Amino acid sequence: MLPITDIAPEDDFQSELPLEPMARQHLLELFDSAWFDPAKIHRNSAQLRNLINEARESIASHLGIASSELEIVGEIGFGFQCALAGLLTESKSKFIYSTVDRQVIHAFARQHQARGGEVLEQSVDSKGIVDFQVDSSREATLSFQAVNRETGVIQNAPKTSDKTAVFADMSSAYPLSNLPDNWDSAIWDPKYFGGPSGIALVGIANSGRWQNPGPIIDKRRVYGSFSKPLLLATAVALENWTKRAREDFVKLTELNSFIRQELASQIKDIKIAGDGDNCDPRFLAFVIPGTHSEEVLRKVEAQGVLIDAGSACGSGPLSPSHVLTAMGYSENGNYRITLKPAHNRQSLKKLVSVLVKGIAAGA
Structure with missing residues (x-):
């Protein structure tokens, strides 16, 4: 090769971005120690379980959310799927997004419309700013992009009523905790703070409108596995970044x-x-x-x-x-x-x- x-x-x-130096320095060590099953009762499993809980607490604090609101998934695309699909469970609801949203958001809009839902695509001015028009008298789901990862344009969070469910794309935002006041679900991409690829951070507000879009299995909100070493590396990268x-x-x-x-x-x-x-x-x-x-x-x-x-x-x-x-x-x-x-x-x-x-x- x-x-x-x-x-x-x-x-x-x-x-x-290259992996954050401290995360890179400890990556092999993390893979050596984080392959156990944290659900088991053995000593190594218990130690890993404690490390994972500490990592979740650290990550959540930097994102400005409660640890109970943080979900870890193994891929950024699946993260968008989890975060947004849980707000579009009603096929006849209205979905508001902008022309500068990621293509995955546009794909959600097309699918929602094909299923009989209403969509409203909001345009931007020459500086890339969205003038959000949200009807506070009816229920809707709004996609809000904090920072555009191509142009760097920063959007101001729109004022919405309690009838509007808000998905916040925080994937390339700074500060990471600068969420809209009334957010319902959110997503962050570790690669923008020197974290590893192959993992994504999803926020689901405890008081929000998010509903599990998939089959209900015990109390899980998301499905599938994620790399435990990469989660620990993400916490290290975020802390140092x-x-x-x-x-x-x-x-x-x-x-x-x-x-x-x-x-x-x-x-x-x-x-x-x-x-x-x-x-x-x-x-x-x-x-x-x-x-x-x-x-x-x-x-x-x-x-x-x-x-x-x-x-x-x-x-x-x-x-x-x-x-x-x-x-x-x-x-x-x-x-x-x-x-x-x-x-x-x-x-x-x-x-x-x-x-x-x-x-x-x-x-």
Whole structure:
């Protein structure tokens, strides 16, 4: 098998994050000690059970929810299924979502409509902001996206009545605990705080409207298994990421402003999505008219820099971004970068330089 070519961390602007250092350091140890069945009464099982309970308590506290409201599932897609399907159990109910929601939310809307339900797709303005229109006089389910993982646009939670069930997509949010006041279900993706893939965090409010959409088996709300070592690694990653987050975000905010200025000054006709003052500094999306995304990515990589293009959740890595299209941008020449603590002004200048060279080469 061919080895994966190393790219320096300061030159990697892809959305994927490496595993948080402390979680990575202890990962093998966790796999060595967390393969027991925590439901059994033996000593090793009891020790693992205690570790899992401690991990759940730690994770829940960082998410701003009670440990009794936290569910662990083995895959982010299944997490969306659990969190949202439990609010759409009535086939004739109304489902409200936005054009910039993840594709999985759009799929839920199509399915709900096909089953006889009513859907309302809310548009965004040129800055990516949703003006939620919620009829407080009738029951509905609302999908709320806290932060868009392509553009970084931050949404304000809409005011809703007790007739509205709220699903909160917190997968790429910061702070992680910034939930709408009246949330019913929620989801977080560990990969955005340096946690492992193959696990997802689902919140089900104790006082919420969520109902188990599947068959009732004892008191379980979700089904299937999850990796116990990865759960413990998630708790370690979240604990350590949170300690550094405030300082890191100060740095990333400065870098986001810097790269916006550099891109605008060096690349003709570039369109940068969102207002930097209302965006998560980690995420940046832009359009370069007249360029071919695949060719630009190849030329940029040849110079030792990695970026993303197209949609973050399309059928392919170079599919047009439905988010940028909803904001009024072209379907072509869509690019994304993710800023990380390893980046600095010098690496950002290099990024802009190789982009300029790639465009000049006829990409």
